[in-house]
Amino acid sequence: MNGYNFAYLDEQTKRMIRRGLLKAVAIPGYQVPFGGREMPMPYGWGTGGVQLTASILGADDILKVIDQGADDTTNAVSIRHFFQRVAGVETTTATIAADVIQTRHRIPETPLRSGQILVFQVPIPEPLRFIEPSEQETRLMHALEEYGVMHVKLYEDIARYGHIATTYAYPVKVDDRYVMDPSPIPKFDNPKLNDSPALMLFGAGREKRLYAIPPYTRVESLDFEDHPFEIQSWEENCALCGSDHSYLDEVITDDKGGRMFVCSDTDYCQTRRGEVA
Amino acid sequence: MKKPRLTRPVLLDVRDITRLYGPAKGCEAIDFQLHAGEVLGIVGESGSGKSTLLRVLAGLEAPDSGNVIYRRHAGQTVLDEDLSENADAALDLYAIGEARRRALLRLEWGLVHQNPRDGLRMGVSAGANIGEQLMAQGQRHYGQLRATGQEWMRQVELDPSRIDDAPRTFSGGMQQRLQIARTLVTQPRLVFMDEPTGGLDVSVQARLLDMLRTLVRQLGLSVVLVTHDLAVARLLAHRLMVMRRGQVVETGLTDQILDDPQHEYTQLLVSSVLTP
Numbered sequence: 001m002n003g004y005n006f007a008y009l010d011e012q013t014k015r016m017i018r019r020g021l022l023k024a025v026a027i028p029g030y031q032v033p034f035g036g037r038e039m040p041m042p043y044g045w046g047t048g049g050v051q052l053t054a055s056i057l058g059a060d061d062i063l064k065v066i067d068q069g070a071d072d073t074t075n076a077v078s079i080r081h082f083f084q085r086v087a088g089v090e091t092t093t094a095t096i097a098a099d100v101i102q103t104r105h106r107i108p109e110t111p112l113r114s115g116q117i118l119v120f121q122v123p124i125p126e127p128l129r130f131i132e133p134s135e136q137e138t139r140l141m142h143a144l145e146e147y148g149v150m151h152v153k154l155y156e157d158i159a160r161y162g163h164i165a166t167t168y169a170y171p172v173k174v175d176d177r178y179v180m181d182p183s184p185i186p187k188f189d190n191p192k193l194n195d196s197p198a199l200m201l202f203g204a205g206r207e208k209r210l211y212a213i214p215p216y217t218r219v220e221s222l223d224f225e226d227h228p229f230e231i232q233s234w235e236e237n238c239a240l241c242g243s244d245h246s247y248l249d250e251v252i253t254d255d256k257g258g259r260m261f262v263c264s265d266t267d268y269c270q271t272r273r274g275e276v277a
Numbered sequence: 278m279k280k281p282r283l284t285r286p287v288l289l290d291v292r293d294i295t296r297l298y299g300p301a302k303g304c305e306a307i308d309f310q311l312h313a314g315e316v317l318g319i320v321g322e323s324g325s326g327k328s329t330l331l332r333v334l335a336g337l338e339a340p341d342s343g344n345v346i347y348r349r350h351a352g353q354t355v356l357d358e359d360l361s362e363n364a365d366a367a368l369d370l371y372a373i374g375e376a377r378r379r380a381l382l383r384l385e386w387g388l389v390h391q392n393p394r395d396g397l398r399m400g401v402s403a404g405a406n407i408g409e410q411l412m413a414q415g416q417r418h419y420g421q422l423r424a425t426g427q428e429w430m431r432q433v434e435l436d437p438s439r440i441d442d443a444p445r446t447f448s449g450g451m452q453q454r455l456q457i458a459r460t461l462v463t464q465p466r467l468v469f470m471d472e473p474t475g476g477l478d479v480s481v482q483a484r485l486l487d488m489l490r491t492l493v494r495q496l497g498l499s500v501v502l503v504t505h506d507l508a509v510a511r512l513l514a515h516r517l518m519v520m521r522r523g524q525v526v527e528t529g530l531t532d533q534i535l536d537d538p539q540h541e542y543t544q545l546l547v548s549s550v551l552t553p
Contacts, residue, residue, distance in 0.1 A: 131398070144376050146383075148413025152398070155405045155412065158419055159441045224419040 007054040007087040013037055017055040017210070021201060024212035029174030030142070031125050036208035046079060046104060047205030049121035053083065053102045056117060056201070062090045064098035069106040069247065069264035076104070093267050105168070107189040109246045109268040112198035114215065120183040122204040125211065127171045127181040147179050150222055158227055167232065173220045174213060182219075188231045188247045193219040236261040241272035285312040287348055288467060288499050289334070290367070294343035296333050297523065304330040305523040307343070313466075316493060316500040318514030318531065320507060320546070326523040327503045328471060334501060335388050335469040336370050336378050345370040347381070347467075383413060387460035391472040393452035396459065397444045403430065403455055404440040410463045429458040434488060450481035454488070461492065470502045474509055486512050507550055511535055519543045 005011065013035075020034040039047040057063065063083055067075035071093040079102060080091050092098050095110040102119040112118065128138045131149045141147070150171050157165045170187035174180050182193055183202055193200065193213060200213040213219060223229040237244045239260040246268060248261040263269035289311040297303040304326035311317050319327045332338040334345055347368045370378060382388070390396040397406050404426040408416070416422055427437040433454040435447075444452050453473065460468060473489065474482045490513055493500060504510055510517055510531060517534045519527040519542065527540040538544045 140375075144379060146379070146413065148409055151412040151417070152401055152405045152409050155408060155419065155422065156401050159402050159404055159423075223417075225417045226419050 004086045006059070007057045007083065007089075008039075009037065009051065009054045013051075014055040017051060020210050021052070021055070021212060024201070024210055025199070025214050027178075028213055028217050029178030029180040029211060031209040031211045034208055034210055036205050039205065040082075041078070043206040044123065046075060046102070046121035048203030048207075048210070049102050049104070049119050049205075050079060050082070050203075051205060052119050052201050052203040052210060053100060054087075056119075057083065057087055057089060057100060059087075059089065061099040062092050062097055064092050064095065064101045064267075065103075066101065066106060066108070066265075066267075067104045068249075069108070069268075070266045072266060094271075095267050105184045105186075106247070106264060107185060107192045109243075109263070109265045110271070112192075112196055114197040116198040118198050118200045120185070120200065120202045122181070122183040122202045122209075123206070124169075125181060125202065125204040125207050125209040127169075127179050142178060145177070147173075150179055151224070154222060154224065154227075158224070164223065164227055164229075170229075171222050173222060175217050176220075179222070180211065180213075186232065186247060187221065187229075190219075190221045190229070191231065195219075234261060238263045238269060241269045243269070243272060285314055287311070288313045288315075289501075290344075290346040290348060291334065292344045292346065294330065294333055294340045294345065296329055296338065296340045298329075301522045302326075303523050304333070304520070307525060309518065309525075309528070311467075311499060311501060313499055314497050316498075316502060316513055316515045318510040318517045319501065319503045319520060320505065320510050320517060321520035322505060322546070325520040327505075327520055329523075330520070331469055331471055331501065331503045335386070336382050337388075339371050344372075349385075383410060384463065385466050387463065387465035387468040389456055389460050389468065389470040389473050391475045393444070393449070393456040396456040397452065399443065399445050402441045402443055403435070403447070406444060406455060406459050407462050409459070414463065425462065429462050430455075432461075432492070433458045434484070450477050450485060453477065453485060457489070457492075461496065461498075464496065465498070467499045467501075470500060472504055472506075473502070474504070474506065482509075489513060507535060507547065519546065 017034055020032045024032045037051060039050055041047060065076045065080040067073040070076060083089055084091055095108040100117050100119065104121045126138055128141055128149060132138050154164050168186050169181055169184045170190055172180055172182055172190060172193060182190060195216055197215050199215055202211045221229040234248050238246060238248060240262050243263055246263045246265060249264045251260050251262055253260055287310045291307060291309050294307040295305050297305060307330055319330065321327050333340045347370060404423055407426040407429050408422040411422060411425065426440055430437045430440060435451060435454055444455055447455060474485055477485065486509060502514055514531045517529060517531045518525050521542045527534060527543045534543060535547055538547050
């Protein structure tokens, strides 16, 4: 295995992270500090997610890595190759076949099943950070459930744009207790967090925080009574598979204004095309 | 025959408060009671310990010794269940724990800072500033929050059509009025004010004072007011405490103290006022 320990990290580090994960699962939505290690990739490329994946990966597990829903973009390819090399695990692009899915900012369209683990890469884990720069103060606010300021942000959106204009990293309340940043997933994916049969783990490498949503946990998106939470919708269907209920990316096809909308989840799109054909 | 109650119930009982940063720096052995519906002025020169005392009273800084006891009276409590369990109880501000202290500050007390920048969120709109505490209390209806915001802007003589403007586009006097609206929107029973008219020019000051006096009377607020300006004290306060070098040198009714000062320092203070 090229002289590396299984999955790159040493066993002590993995145990430390697993202990943190147990705590995170026990207190859904609570940010657990951990001793983040230097990884052979820059901060912002998913060092948090990679450390979590390395800690939970078993030799028999099948790994899938996505970046904005796609299996074939830079971040996904490099992390998948990394684990192929340092852990020798089997990898896949099929959501159904995977045991562990590391994701950058999407939840697969195919419903997850019990036993799967979804690992998110998180840039800024603290949802209160935008209004309160002090870490000490935000921890106290979490401890005392002082979450009034979260609605100030949504109020500002409505006052300025007439609707809640936050489209990604949309704050949620987990198990009626902790307000959590679900990482920069589009708010389209927020409903998939609620009551999911899969375990969701979140790792922030630079900020050295991890948190979790255990299976079948209630996750509510914050909103106002007269401005309820809504997900994005498109007038077009996917140009490749014709799906009318998946998250679409707009792709520019030429310099004459040509464009098409396609599923951001490549595995989902390909599977559908295979079925249709 | 039913007799009217002559003495109002005690709201705040301050016992032997000492908070010293050094000899004669801070406040020492302060004892007083604040009754419901009363406006108490604390006057004195810069560095006399007024602001330190206010910070201790308002729950922002623990005293070295002494107690601040808040007495609540049945039928006058606000939402919070945890707090209303023992509605009649006397709460020792620094013995009830941080969680309940912060809840008390949020739900039943208010604090107006000298500099509106300390009390406002400068980055978000006026409406969000006014609505923040209401949202913290669980109001989740945007339309109602906005209506309340506009109503309070009218109350403090701000143009309600500027509800979506950021406070930094407001003048100093308008910012101060916005801060007052933000503080009073939760209908606190006790309000602390630290030099509310400091840094404003006299005509703006006069209008703000007039407005404050009306609001205090309409809402039946109890106020602890810290100021170095005797004219402000004369206009707002029912009772005065004069401080010097961390100690109270004289207390009494406002008119009594300003018209017939007994202590030499108070005499100096009253005679130093400039008259045009």
